[in-house]
Amino acid sequence: MNALLEDLLNKHLAGSDLPLDPGLLNELNALLDAATSVKPGPSEQAEGPRTLDELYHTLWEALNILGDEASPVAGNGDIQGAILDAADKLNKACRNIVLSEQKTLRETVHLKTIQSVAKAGSWDVPATRDLSDVQNYWSDELFHLLGIDPATTKITYEQYIELVHPDDREFMKEEVNKAYMETGRYDVEYRIMRAGDANQQRIVREIAEVVKDKLTGEPVSLIGVTIDITDIKLAERAIVDANIELRTLFNTMNEVFFSVDLEHNNLLQISPACTRVYGYGPEEFAKDPFLWFSLVVDEDKKAAHESNVRLSMGEITQVEYRIRHKDGRIRWLLIRMWPTLNVSGKLIRIDGIASDVTERKEAESALANSELKLRTLLENSNDAIVIINKDLEYTFATESIGRIIGYAMEEFVGTSVLNYIHPDDKGVISHSLFSLTNKPDAPLPFEVRFRAKDGSWVWLEGVATNHLGEAVIDGYIANFRDVTDEIRYRKELEDANDKLKRTNAELDRFVYSVSHDLRAPLGSILGLIDFTATETADDDLIQSLSMMKSSIEKLDVFILDILDYSRNARLEVKRTPVNFSALLTDIRNSLKFTSTGNSHVEIRINIEEDGAFCSDKSRILIILSNLIANSLRYYDPARPDPYVEVTVVAGADGALINVKDNGIGIHKDYHPYIFNMFYRVSEKSKGSGLGLYLVKETVEKLSGDIQFTSTPGVGTEFKIFLPNP
Numbered sequence: 224m225n226a227l228l229e230d231l232l233n234k235h236l237a238g239s240d241l242p243l244d245p246g247l248l249n250e251l252n253a254l255l256d257a258a259t260s261v262k263p264g265p266s267e268q269a270e271g272p273r274t275l276d277e278l279y280h281t282l283w284e285a286l287n288i289l290g291d292e293a294s295p296v297a298g299n300g301d302i303q304g305a306i307l308d309a310a311d312k313l314n315k316a317c318r319n320i321v322l323s324e325q326k327t328l329r330e331t332v333h334l335k336t337i338q339s340v341a342k343a344g345s346w347d348v349p350a351t352r353d354l355s356d357v358q359n360y361w362s363d364e365l366f367h368l369l370g371i372d373p374a375t376t377k378i379t380y381e382q383y384i385e386l387v388h389p390d391d392r393e394f395m396k397e398e399v400n401k402a403y404m405e406t407g408r409y410d411v412e413y414r415i416m417r418a419g420d421a422n423q424q425r426i427v428r429e430i431a432e433v434v435k436d437k438l439t440g441e442p443v444s445l446i447g448v449t450i451d452i453t454d455i456k457l458a459e460r461a462i463v464d465a466n467i468e469l470r471t472l473f474n475t476m477n478e479v480f481f482s483v484d485l486e487h488n489n490l491l492q493i494s495p496a497c498t499r500v501y502g503y504g505p506e507e508f509a510k511d512p513f514l515w516f517s518l519v520v521d522e523d524k525k526a527a528h529e530s531n532v533r534l535s536m537g538e539i540t541q542v543e544y545r546i547r548h549k550d551g552r553i554r555w556l557l558i559r560m561w562p563t564l565n566v567s568g569k570l571i572r573i574d575g576i577a578s579d580v581t582e583r584k585e586a587e588s589a590l591a592n593s594e595l596k597l598r599t600l601l602e603n604s605n606d607a608i609v610i611i612n613k614d615l616e617y618t619f620a621t622e623s624i625g626r627i628i629g630y631a632m633e634e635f636v637g638t639s640v641l642n643y644i645h646p647d648d649k650g651v652i653s654h655s656l657f658s659l660t661n662k663p664d665a666p667l668p669f670e671v672r673f674r675a676k677d678g679s680w681v682w683l684e685g686v687a688t689n690h691l692g693e694a695v696i697d698g699y700i701a702n703f704r705d706v707t708d709e710i711r712y713r714k715e716l717e718d719a720n721d722k723l724k725r726t727n728a729e730l731d732r733f734v735y736s737v738s739h740d741l742r743a744p745l746g747s748i749l750g751l752i753d754f755t756a757t758e759t760a761d762d763d764l765i766q767s768l769s770m771m772k773s774s775i776e777k778l779d780v781f782i783l784d785i786l787d788y789s790r791n792a793r794l795e796v797k798r799t800p801v802n803f804s805a806l807l808t809d810i811r812n813s814l815k816f817t818s819t820g821n822s823h824v825e826i827r828i829n830i831e832e833d834g835a836f837c838s839d840k841s842r843i844l845i846i847l848s849n850l851i852a853n854s855l856r857y858y859d860p861a862r863p864d865p866y867v868e869v870t871v872v873a874g875a876d877g878a879l880i881n882v883k884d885n886g887i888g889i890h891k892d893y894h895p896y897i898f899n900m901f902y903r904v905s906e907k908s909k910g911s912g913l914g915l916y917l918v919k920e921t922v923e924k925l926s927g928d929i930q931f932t933s934t935p936g937v938g939t940e941f942k943i944f945l946p947n948p
Contacts, residue, residue, distance in 0.1 A: 342451035344368050348380045350403070350433070350442035359383075368425065368451050370417035388414035388424065399431075403442055408432040412452070426453045479577040481508075486571045488512055500556065500579045502549025518546040520553065534562040535570045543580065555584040605704055606685075612698040613691060615640045615652075627683070627705045629676030645672035645680055655687060659699060663689035670706070682710040745775050745782075796924060798837045798948060801878070803830050803871045806840065810848050814855060824858045825866040826851065836873035836947050842921045843945070847880070849914040850941055854884035859936075877947045883940040889933040897931075 344365020359380050366373040369386060387395050391413035398409040410430045417423040431447025473480060473494050479501075482491040490509050498504045501518060508514050519527050523544035530542040541559045548554050560575035607627050610619040616639055620632050628635075628643070644652055648671040658667050666688045672680045685703025690696040749772060756768045811826045847869070854867035867884040889897060898919040918941075922929045925945050933939035 342368065343448050345448045346446070348445045350444055365449055368427070368449065369415065370423065386415055386418060388416055390414075395429075399445070402431065402433050402445070407435075425451055426456045428452045477579065481573075481575055481577070483512070483573045484571070485573065491572075497577075500554070500577060501546065515546075518548075520545045520547060530558070530560065534560055534573060537562055537564050537568070537570075543584075554579055555581045606702050607704070608700065608702045610690075610696060610698045610700055611640055618698055627675075627703075628673060628681055643674045645674070648672050659687060659689040663692070669701075669703075681705055682707040684709075745778060749775055796839045796842070798839060800834060801836055801838050801840055801843060801873070802834075803832055803873060803878075804828075806844060807847065807869060807871075810844070810851055814848070814852055823865065824855050825864070826855075827866055827868040829868070829870040830873075832871065832873040832878075833875075835875040836878050836945075838878070838925055838945055838947070842925060845921050846918050846943065847882070849918050850882040853914060854882065854886055854939070857886045857939075859885060859887045859938075875947055878945045880943040880945070881940065882943075883938065885938040888935040888937055888939055890935050891933075894931075894933065 342364070344367070345360075345362045346365055347360035349359070359378075361373070361378065361383075363373050366376075369378075369383075371378065384392065384396070395411060395413050398411045402409040408431060410428070412426065412428050415425045415427050417425060428450045429447055430450075431445055433442050434444045434446055435441060436443050476494065477496055477499070479494055479496045481493040481497075483489070484491050490512055493505045493508050495505060497508060501508075501515070503514060503518075511517075516524070516527060526542055526544050530540045533540045539559075539561050541557070543555060543557050545553050545555055557578045557580045558575060559578075560573050562570055563572035563574070565571050604621070604623050605626070607624045608619075608621045609617055609624070612618050617636050620635050622632050624635055625631055640652065641649065651669060651671050655667055655669055658665075666686045668684075668686050670682065670684045673683045675681050682705070683703040684706040685701055687699050687701040690698060690700055752768045752772045752775070756765055759765065807828050807830070811828070814826075851867055851869065858865040858867075862885055865885060867882065867886075870881040870883075872879045898915050900913065900916045919929055922943055922945070926948075927943060927945040929941065929943045931939065931941045
């Protein structure tokens with residue numbers, strides 16, 4: 224037989240149902256010969272086909288020629304019919320094989336496309352115990368899933384298993400073994416580590432079946448598909464997370480979310496916030512579909528009903544109404560609802576959100592009340608508020624402007640500031656504008672004269688602020704009031720003060736003059752008394768002279784107290800460093816041998832100072848002199864050791880002065896009065912009544928504080944604190 228013909232037949236007819244008996248082969252040989260004789264070709268073709276392709280072409284043409292022309296050939300008609308019959312059989316067989324191959328090709332392309340789109344790779348692994356070197360079938364998509372180039376790399380099943388995530392590998396092997404031994408198939412999910420990068424993990428779903436020998440039942444191979452479900456898993460995880468977040472929001476939001484199925488009059492869902500907003504839980508609303516409406520206060524049921532009418536027309540609605548909470552309180556709710564209508568326009572579902580807006584409504588009510596109060600205050604206030612634009616025109620004025628200058632608000636707004644300002648005060652306006660421009664954040668006080676509607680001039684006092692940068696105001700705000708009477712009183716007071724200053728100056732001169740004019744004769748009289756006492760031995764005369772001298776000395780002390788009082792009241796405080804040691808030494812020397820007290824009274828001095836204390840030395844001298852003189856004057860003759868003790872602690876923070884004696888003391892009934900001017904405990908008191916008054920006035924002049932304690936038969940103690948400025 225023609226060897227090429229035999230190859231052709233084996234290629235196309237092997238495994239088919241067409242029998243390849245020797246007779247058919249002989250017929251085909253004859254067919255070729257007949258084709259050559261019927262349609263001879265070029266000389267090279269007469270020698271017969273040289274290649275399989277040429278033979279195929281020649282055979283196909285011969286079959287077509289014989290089938291179409293039915294030309295007789297050499298020999299009897301039976302041979303021709305047999306040849307034609309064999310040709311017809313071969314023609315059909317070849318056509319079926321071609322169609323089958325085309326179908327297989329289309330299915331292969333289709334399968335690859337499906338695998339690429341679905342990210343699914345197929346494979347076929349022989350059933351053998353040694354998987355280290357066995358050759359397997361892996362589809363291109365599976366190689367792509369594994370991150371391997373199929374053109375450059377071949378892998379075994381054992382290498383494939385190594386790409387399974389270590390944590391999933393044993394589980395996956397157990398499923399494979401179970402399929403071989405028991406189930407015959409498996410469907411598992413596990414993680415794949417892509418080749419070359421273990422961090423690029425993919426999640427796959429693998430479905431496989433064990434193929435068994437039909438006769439022995441032994442496993443022949445394991446065929447399966449591996450699907451990349453990473454994106455699906457991530458999407459599922461995202462959906463789960465989103466559902467968790469939505470459920471969390473649904474359960475924790477302050478607003479009440481609800482959905483109602485109106486076809487079946489059924490509450491589909493309501494969020495747990497209903498317990499807070501209404502006081503009733505979801506199960507109570509589910510049990511009674513009309514519970515919400517029963518909670519609406521009667522006055523607001525109409526608004527709720529009207530919103531339902533709009534919903535039935537397919538309108539999105541928003542309504543506010545009050546409900547009575549389960550605890551009895553009235554709450555304001557804002558309800559927003561979205562309707563769903565069926566194809567016939569019937570309302571079948573409502574979705575909505577209910578928000579508790581009680582605090583907002585209360586705030587709005589409070590704001591409205593506050594605005595009403597503010598407006599009432601502005602309208603009834605004695606102060607006026609105006610807004611002046613950059614052109615110095617009034618753009619706003621409160622109604623109180625009429626009570627101040629007589630103009631109604633309507634006739635005042637729109638006019639110029641300069642129309643009302645006194646000519647002598649227009650410079651104040653220019654200066655004020657300059658200050659407000661350069662210091663816009665600083666309020667500017669002003670005082671000007673303003674022409675009232677009746678033509679009189681009114682003094683206005685107020686404060687102006689710059690709000691040109693604020694779009695709502697765009698001007699200067701000034702609030703002011705009528706201070707005409709105050710200005711008049713102030714001027715009268717200033718005139719009175721000027722007169723008082725002149726009077727005080729004259730009084731100072733008078734006191735100074737009188738004190739000198741009085742003390743000079745008193746000094747002369749004291750000198751004559753002392754001289755007369757030395758020139759006579761008459762005891763009665765000497766006693767009379769002594770009494771005269773005592774009276775004159777009291778008068779002199781009184782004059783000195785008047786001088787001290789005048790100086791303390793009129794002279795300014797002069798602060799200089801104070802040396803208490805030197806000051807008390809001078810006081811002790813001047814008082815020890817005077818008639819103020821007994822020379823047997825011991826004067827004790829304790830001083831602790833650092834030179835940092837500053838004050839008015841002349842006034843401190845007045846304080847200490849009077850207190851020590853009183854201790855000497857009112858000593859207790861019954862005591863064997865009368866004393867007055869002065870303790871001073873002076874420093875940067877101030878001076879603490881303590882004057883303590885063991886004299887006769889003062890009864891508590893007289894304590895409230897001892898600092899009064901000219902107050903004396905009894906007619907037998909030796910002082911002028913000005914001493915302690917002068918001490919207290921001087922301490923207050925120095926911004927200090929004085930306290931005292933005194934007990935009859937025990938003594939008296941004064942505590943004074945003078946601050947260091």
